[in-house]
Amino acid sequence: MEHLISGLRAAGEPTRLRLLNLLSKTELTVSDLTHILGQSQPRVSRHLKLLTEAGLVTRFREGAWVFYKLVPPARHDEVDHAGQTTPVxxxxALAWSLVQLMPQNDITVLRDLDRLEAVKQKRAATAAAYFARNAEQWGRIRSLYITEAEVESxxxxxxxxxxxxxxxxxxxxxxxxxxxxxxxxxxxxxVDLSHxxxxxARANLESAGQTNAYVRFADLYALPFENASVDLVTIHHVLHFLEEPAMALQEAARVLRPGGRIMIVDFAPHDVEFLRDEHAHRRLGFDDQEVTGWLNDCGLEVQAPRHLIPTKTTADxxxxxxxxxxxxxxxAPVQRQRSLETAS
Ligand SMILES: C[S@@+](CC[C@H](N)C(=O)[O-])C[C@H]1O[C@@H](n2cnc3c(N)ncnc32)[C@H](O)[C@@H]1O
Known part of the structure; x- marks a missing residue:
C-alpha cells in the first residue's frame, strides 16, 4: 500500500503524467524535456526528481548529460507465481500501468509526441552525419572479409x-x-566509450522500434553490472583495439551467470598493416590457442572455433x-536473476 500510494502521489499531476508518457517512449535529457514540455528547466528538474524518488523513473549520467527513462517493466521471472509483484x-508495474492508461489521442499528449518526434529526428540526423563521416573507412575494412550478413548469420x-x-x-x-x-x-x-x-546506436534502436535494448556509456574494463547478472556477452570486432584483451575477458566473465556464454567475433591472425597504422588496431588478429587460453583462464569451456574464410579473387x-x-x-546451468537495469 505504502509504495503504491507514494507512487500515485508522485504521478498524480498533469506534467508528471506527461513526463511518464514521454519517458516510456525513449531516453531523454532535461533539455529535451524542457523543449518538449515548454516549461522551465528548474520546473522540469523538480518534477523529474519527484518521479525518480518514487521509483517511477530512472536516471543515468553519460558524460556531461543526464538521461531519464521510465523504470523497466517487471520481467516475467520477477513476478511470483500468483502474479504478484514485490514492493520493489x-x-x-505502476509506471507502466499508468502509461497504458494515458489517452494517446489527448491534444496535449499528441503535441508532446509531435515534439518528441522532432527531438528524435534531430538526434538521428547528428548520428547519421557522424556515421557518414566514417562510413568510407569502415567500408574499406568491411570489404576485406565476407559480408556482415554472413558473419551475423x-x-x-x-x-x-x-x-x-x-x-x-x-x-x-x-x-x-x-x-x-x-x-x-x-x-x-x-556499452561503449564513444558518445x-x-x-x-540509440538512433538505430529507435528507428527500428526496438524496445528490449538500450545502450550505456561504460568502460569494458569496469562494467557497471553486478557479478553473475548476464546470460550472454557478445564482443564483436572489439578485442583487436584493446591493450589488454585478456583483462577485458576477465571482466566479461565476472558478470556472466553460471551457465552463461561469451561469444567473441574477431579476425584470425593477419598482416594487413594499414589496420594498425590507419585504424588503431592494436592486434593483427588472434589465434585460436590464445583466445581459447584466455577463456579457459576465466573458467569457461570453449567450443571448437568457427572460421569464416573469404574467397580471394585474382582481382583483389x-x-x-x-x-x-x-x-x-x-x-553450471543458467539461473535467472535480476534485470541488468536494477543491477546497475
Ligand atoms: C570496431 S567498433 C565495433 C563496434 C561493434 N561491436 C560492431 O562490430 O559493429 C569497436 C568499438 O569498441 C569501442 N571501445 C573501444 N574501447 C572500449 C572500451 N575500453 N570500453 C568500451 N568500448 C570500447 C569503440 O568505441 C567502438 O565503438
Missing part, C-alpha cells in the same frame, strides 16, 4: 534457437549486434581477412 517492483547459427534473459554487447558501436540478436534476448544492453557511437589487390567466432560457456 510495485513502482515499475554464423553468429545466430552458433547460438541455435536458445533464448537468453539478458545480453550484454561489449563495445557495441552502432548497436548492430543488439539488433541482429533481438529475438534471442529479453533485455539487451550495449558518437552511442548516439548512432588486398589480402583478405578470416573472421573467427569463439564461444565459451560457464559450466
Amino acid at each position: 517492483l510495485a513502482p515499475r 554464423a553468429m545466430l547459427d552458433l547460438l541455435g534457437s536458445d533464448k537468453f534473459g539478458t545480453l550484454l554487447d561489449i563495445g557495441t558501436g552502432t548497436g548492430r549486434v543488439l539488433q541482429v540478436m533481438s529475438e534471442h534476448f529479453e533485455e539487451g544492453v550495449g 558518437e557511437m552511442l548516439g548512432v 589487390s588486398e589480402q583478405k581477412l578470416t573472421v573467427t567466432l569463439w564461444l565459451g560457456q560457464q559450466k
